[in-house]
Amino acid sequence: MTTSFSNAFWLPFTPQRQFRGQPLLFTAAEGMHYTTSTGERMLDAMAGLWCVNAGHGQPRIAAAIAEVAGRLDFVSSFRMSHPQAFELADRLAALAPEGIDHVFFTNSGSEAVDTALKIARAYHVARGDARRVKLVGRAKGYHGMGFGGLSVAGIARHKRDFGPLLADTAHLPLPYDGRSKFSRGLPQTGAEYADALEQLFLVHDPATVAAVIVEPVTGSGGVYPPPVGYLQRLRELCTKHGILLVFDEVITGFGRVGAPFAAQAFDVTPDLITCAKGMTNGTVPMGAVLASRQVYDAFMTGAPDVIELFHGYTYSAHPLACAAALATLDVHEELGLAARTARIAPTWESAAHDLRSAPHIADIRNVGLLGAIDLQPRAGAVGARGNEVQLACQQAGVLVRNSGDTLVLSPPLVISEAQVAQVFDAIRGALARVG
Numbered sequence: 001m002t003t004s005f006s007n008a009f010w011l012p013f014t015p016q017r018q019f020r021g022q023p024l025l026f027t028a029a030e031g032m033h034y035t036t037s038t039g040e041r042m043l044d045a046m047a048g049l050w051c052v053n054a055g056h057g058q059p060r061i062a063a064a065i066a067e068v069a070g071r072l073d074f075v076s077s078f079r080m081s082h083p084q085a086f087e088l089a090d091r092l093a094a095l096a097p098e099g100i101d102h103v104f105f106t107n108s109g110s111e112a113v114d115t116a117l118k119i120a121r122a123y124h125v126a127r128g129d130a131r132r133v134k135l136v137g138r139a140k141g142y143h144g145m146g147f148g149g150l151s152v153a154g155i156a157r158h159k160r161d162f163g164p165l166l167a168d169t170a171h172l173p174l175p176y177d178g179r180s181k182f183s184r185g186l187p188q189t190g191a192e193y194a195d196a197l198e199q200l201f202l203v204h205d206p207a208t209v210a211a212v213i214v215e216p217v218t219g220s221g222g223v224y225p226p227p228v229g230y231l232q233r234l235r236e237l238c239t240k241h242g243i244l245l246v247f248d249e250v251i252t253g254f255g256r257v258g259a260p261f262a263a264q265a266f267d268v269t270p271d272l273i274t275c276a277k278g279m280t281n282g283t284v285p286m287g288a289v290l291a292s293r294q295v296y297d298a299f300m301t302g303a304p305d306v307i308e309l310f311h312g313y314t315y316s317a318h319p320l321a322c323a324a325a326l327a328t329l330d331v332h333e334e335l336g337l338a339a340r341t342a343r344i345a346p347t348w349e350s351a352a353h354d355l356r357s358a359p360h361i362a363d364i365r366n367v368g369l370l371g372a373i374d375l376q377p378r379a380g381a382v383g384a385r386g387n388e389v390q391l392a393c394q395q396a397g398v399l400v401r402n403s404g405d406t407l408v409l410s411p412p413l414v415i416s417e418a419q420v421a422q423v424f425d426a427i428r429g430a431l432a433r434v435g
């Protein structure tokens with residue numbers, strides 16, 4: 001297979017010119033491994049990009065996609081649809097926490113987030129409370145790359161170059177400080193960070209706030225699990241003030257933290273859940289907003305022949321995506337992936353924290369099959385060590401991801417105990433070599 005490539009492809013989130021000097025191309029994937037264009041196998045400790053939860057190349061998913069591609073290539077869901085879309089919505093509603101039982105389909109996590117934010121505002125309009133427009137996000141939050149998601153996100157560099165974002169936003173602090181360093185699983189301290197919402201109410205009248213959106217576990221921002229009791233407190237405050245709580249579960253959905261959704265793992269039910277990624281095991285782009293009965297019902301007033309929500313995408317509930325998602329749910333059930341994740345998480349946790357004695361370690365965090373390792377930045381070269389460690393892991397045959405000097409890990413949920421050891425051995429070796 002050729003390894004040459006043109007200059008036309010403008011890669012996302014990639015230094016274009018450096019990449020062309022050191023291209024990393026994959027030509028096949030199966031189970032826990034990628035195969036590179038030069039024939040090496042690489043253990044995938046990122047599940048692609050937090051999405052291939054059931055492992056690569058699941059034959060049942062591939063067969064389902066192929067079947068529908070040959071039978072029903074496309075149908076719009078504007079005033080029509082197809083049976084598998086309804087079947088999938090029912091299956092997702094059954095998987096979601098009690099009371100979350102409606103599904104709006106999108107094609108990505110970014111679209112799911114923007115859809116959830118629009119549903120939140122329109123919900124208040126439908127209830128006759130159009131003052132509620134403000135949207136509250138959180139520091140280090142990642143909610144995709146649309147202007148809505150970017151506005152509630154909390155990563156300054158992502159926002160810097162794109163001009164004015166939504167005006168009516170505010171942000172909570174990250175519920176993390178030195179006390180929670182090296183916590184195993186959820187930090188025991190920090191629930192009181194939820195009370196920062198009350199502080200925001202000093203500036204923003206709570207009667208003008210439409211929604212609070214958080215990732216139950218901050219993901220791309222560096223894998224920060226929520227302190228014990230934090231999400232409960234946030235839920236209580238939102239309920240008290242009539243504000244919708246949105247969990248962005250684009251990463252945490254579909255078994256990643258040992259339950260179908262983090263809402264169930266942490267026993268807190270939001271009003272809206274956004275999901276994508278693991279929904280189709282990464283095979284076909286798809287996302288969704290899962291909505292509570294209360295939210296949905298608020299729209300179902302007025303004349304029955306009038307559209308209740310003026311929103312949707314050409315590819316909402318695309319037949320290939322629906323087939324892929326249904327097959328993904330079958331595979332999850334067959335392999336019991338959420339329960340399997342809960343079982344292997346303690347092995348993952350101790351392997352991660354065994355790295356504490358390695359050089360340059362500043363913090364280690366974990367929950368379910370997520371992990372982050374903060375490295376001490378090198379003086380005058382922030383991010384260089386993280387980048388070099390990531391490259392050294394690749395050379396050792398393990399694909400990890402770095403965000404600056406933080407390594408983030410999110411392997412397929414089918415990872416074996418031996419492969420867990422391989423991931424952390426590769427990182428230990430890389431840390432020893434990189435200096």
Ligand SMILES: Cc1ncc(COP(=O)(O)O)c(C=O)c1O
Nearest residue numbers: 108109110142143144248250251
């Ligand atoms: C929590 C969260 N929300 C939204 C998104 C955006 O998803 P997408 O890249 O599919 O648009 C991501 C992507 O990483 C994410 O992690």
